[in-house]
Amino acid sequence: MTDVMQVKGLLFRHSDEKRWLKRPELFRLGPIDLNVQRGETIAIIGENRAGKSLLAKLLVGALAADEGEIFLNNEKYNARYKSSAKTQSRTHDIRMIFQHSSEAMNPAIPVGRILDEPLRLNTRLPESKRKAIIEETLAKVGLLREHYYYYRHMLSDGQQQRVALARSIMLQPKVLVADEPFAALDPSIRSQTVNLILKLQKEMGLAFVFISHNLGIVxxxxxxxxxxxxxxxxxxxxxxxxxxxxxxxxxxxxxxxxQSLVPQQTLR
Known part of the structure; x- marks a missing residue:
């Protein structure tokens, strides 16, 4: 396999201003070096406040780094800039799945319009072509084409997570970054979602970077x-x-x- 993403010297410094009777708080992330291969799944684990979610935001361009470079298929992107034409190209290739899918869905907008937004903003495709892509993607994540017209309150938690997954793959990315994507799901839905992601990963050759506290899933x-x-x-x-x-x-x-939470025979 070949590297689809390389992260070199990624560094972020954050300092909270001094408050009354409190010292200023400084948090530094990095420098981070990371290689991700096509079709590979990398899990990022650690305790709270380790910087895992911050790293995810830096990878997808939601935050600008102080130093560092990100390579996608050997094309270099400067991680210090949050908005530019090249950064926009980078965000096509690296997409994010959020933990609470319901909070990322506008309850006043149907699923079709939610999924249309990344296509409308990032491509020049006509509406008819965009709708065909959306319906195809809905089917790919195990939903019906009719879900195009559904609103958030009409969907179960698992269906909402599938909509979030559909939105993340709409632009045919190379890397998916997910911050605790399964934490809000009950065990049966979680298992279905994990299997769906593995299926899409195999079909699309996606690299998957995910943050999780669930070492069983990891x-x-x-x-x-x-x-x-x-x-x-x-x-x-x-x-x-x-x-x-x-x-x-x-x-x-x-x-x-x-290991203290699982039967010992499952560890062999």
Whole structure:
């Protein structure tokens, strides 16, 4: 496999202004170096405030970095700029799935218009062609073409998550970044969504970068694991290697916590 995305020297500094009786708070992320191959799934794990969600926002261009470069298919993008023609091209190739899909859907707008927005803003396709693409994508994520006319309140949680997934693949991206995409779903819907993502990944050759606290899902779908602590990558490796032979103290702590919650026979 070849690298579809390379992240080099990604650095972000954030400082909260001093408040009454409080010292200013400084958070630094990076420098981060990361390679993602076509069709690969990378899981980013760590404790709260490790910088996982911040890294996701930097990758998709929702926040501008202070330093660093992102390469997509060997084309270089400067991660320091949030809005430019080249950054817009980058956001076609890297799309994000949000944790709470319902909050990302306007309740006053039908599904068809929600899915039409990325096509209308980023392509010059006529309305008829855009509608055909939307209906095709709805079918691809396991929804009906009739869902084009549905509103948010008419959809179940699982269907809302499928709409979010449809929106993320509308522009045929190379990389999907997801921040806890399964946390708000009940176990049965979560399992269906995981299998759907694996199916789309195989069909489209997508690379998938996802943040999760659920190490059961991580072990099931991730090819590689990245462990973060205090804004830095402290360990990385193949999934089974990390689970069987963790090296960093934080990794050992996370794996031990996971193993204490599952029957021992499932670990063999």
């Amino acid at each position: 072990r099931h779908i991730a090819d590689k694991i990245v462990v973060m602590e205090n804004g830095e990558i402290v360990e990385t490796g193949k999934t089974e290697t990390i689970f069987r032979w963790p090296q960093h103290e934080l990794t050992k702590k996370l794996i031990m916590a996971y």
